[in-house]
Amino acid sequence: MRAQASVLHLDLDAFFAAVEQRDKPSLRGKPVVVGGVGGRGVVATASYEARRFGVRSAMTTREARSRCPHAAFLTGRFHAYREASAIVMGLLREASPLVEPLSLDEAFVDLAAADLPDLEVATVSAYAETLRARVHEATGGLTASVGIGTSKFIAKVASDLDKPDGLVVVAPGTERELLRPMNVTVIPGVGPATGERLRRAGIVTVADLEAVDLDELVRLVGKAHGAGLHALARAQDDRAVVADREAKSVSSESTFDTDLTDRSLMEHLLTRQAGEVATRLSKHGLSGRTVTIKVRMHDFTTLSRSTTLPSPTDSAPTVARLARRLLADLDTSGGVRLLGVGVSGLADWVQEDLFGETLGEALGEALGEAGDGAETAPEVELPDLSRVRDRSGWWPGADVVHDELGRGWVWGAGRGVVTVRFETAETPAGPVRSFAHDDPALHPWQKPVEDEPEEP
Numbered sequence: 001m002r003a004q005a006s007v008l009h010l011d012l013d014a015f016f017a018a019v020e021q022r023d024k025p026s027l028r029g030k031p032v033v034v035g036g037v038g039g040r041g042v043v044a045t046a047s048y049e050a051r052r053f054g055v056r057s058a059m060t061t062r063e064a065r066s067r068c069p070h071a072a073f074l075t076g077r078f079h080a081y082r083e084a085s086a087i088v089m090g091l092l093r094e095a096s097p098l099v100e101p102l103s104l105d106e107a108f109v110d111l112a113a114a115d116l117p118d119l120e121v122a123t124v125s126a127y128a129e130t131l132r133a134r135v136h137e138a139t140g141g142l143t144a145s146v147g148i149g150t151s152k153f154i155a156k157v158a159s160d161l162d163k164p165d166g167l168v169v170v171a172p173g174t175e176r177e178l179l180r181p182m183n184v185t186v187i188p189g190v191g192p193a194t195g196e197r198l199r200r201a202g203i204v205t206v207a208d209l210e211a212v213d214l215d216e217l218v219r220l221v222g223k224a225h226g227a228g229l230h231a232l233a234r235a236q237d238d239r240a241v242v243a244d245r246e247a248k249s250v251s252s253e254s255t256f257d258t259d260l261t262d263r264s265l266m267e268h269l270l271t272r273q274a275g276e277v278a279t280r281l282s283k284h285g286l287s288g289r290t291v292t293i294k295v296r297m298h299d300f301t302t303l304s305r306s307t308t309l310p311s312p313t314d315s316a317p318t319v320a321r322l323a324r325r326l327l328a329d330l331d332t333s334g335g336v337r338l339l340g341v342g343v344s345g346l347a348d349w350v351q352e353d354l355f356g357e358t359l360g361e362a363l364g365e366a367l368g369e370a371g372d373g374a375e376t377a378p379e380v381e382l383p384d385l386s387r388v389r390d391r392s393g394w395w396p397g398a399d400v401v402h403d404e405l406g407r408g409w410v411w412g413a414g415r416g417v418v419t420v421r422f423e424t425a426e427t428p429a430g431p432v433r434s435f436a437h438d439d440p441a442l443h444p445w446q447k448p449v450e451d452e453p454e455e456p
């Protein structure tokens, strides 16, 4: 923990949905849900208007539709998110050489390395307001929430306190008082499972946690986790802001206090880890082709096994299925003390992959698969992708251009008809027109490559 509030955390508000509202004027101020729109789709994010109806990230789209039937349900446009992200990260790098992006819409900035006259609360507050205004202007209207504090932990907590479009600076010395009434899940690493274990021990708030001594915490949550929790409950966090951290793989692993021998428990754990990995991949806009499991046996020999998919995935069921299959080939009868799942061979999502779920469903159908059929397993021969892509080419939200009517976006498609709303970020809300899905005057639209800003 630093003596001054010099760690800044910036997080864009309702990021994907905000980009959609920027580019689709008729959706401004309205509920918008971005994510998989097919039968097994999941919500990536929702505009604040949709959140009022209880729509949340990671909820099934089915559930979101029942909570907010009048929302616009859009498939994402990843190129637009990456472009907005690059603009924001560029602005932050102008502010300080020490910028650590955590995902497309989120980064830490070390203000101690910025060119500020001092690091007093008033100075960093004013600076953050300028930065927020610059982000708003440079991105064409996106809002960012900012938190500033004496550590990464506090800065991140602070940026969430006054969302959306907020700024919270936690004055040095007030950190513990801020944390005490909060639920323990505010602490990084305290997920639902640890939160529940603590709750059963009567520990609900950070104040409760602060009252527990280290030995008891270690007994409750294990050695590795216990020490970290003990420190964070006291706002002790000395993690440095590290520039340009680059993830080559995303993984999740856990060690066990006693050796595991129960196969179904191991599978259950792998499935949960696969879920964590998939969530982190999608949060970072990544997907990967190689799935690896790591297994440490009772005698500390450590094995890893991996398999590579024909195309990148960020799907939890797919990663889980492959991980379980890899485990099936190992003899674990002597007991296992560590299990982990990782995904590597990471690629930035390309636009088609964002639609992976719908594409996957189409593939499943094309392959005559029943069951979950959501992704392609390595041994499955791929059908003609051009046909699939062509058939489902009009994604809700996708950019299109009409020879006479100009640019717009797909409002909906089905039964051979495509409905387009003709508007862009620079126009007022525009009219809606329908076309036959194979109307030769209607084309997918892509931003000309030379206009793309340089990737950081």
Ligand code: DCP
Pocket (backbone or CB within 6 Å): 011, 012, 013, 014, 015, 016, 017, 043, 044, 045, 046, 057, 058, 105, 106, 163, 164, 279, 282, 283
């Ligand atoms: N995202 C995703 N799947 C998730 C969570 C997030 O695809 N389970 C994507 C969509 C979000 C973006 O990452 O727009 C950023 O995630 P945030 O958690 O910062 O969420 P938002 O920016 O959407 O909202 P908030 O205003 O709460 O930051």
Ligand code: MG
Pocket (backbone or CB within 6 Å): 011, 012, 013, 014, 015, 105
């Ligand atoms: Mg955000």
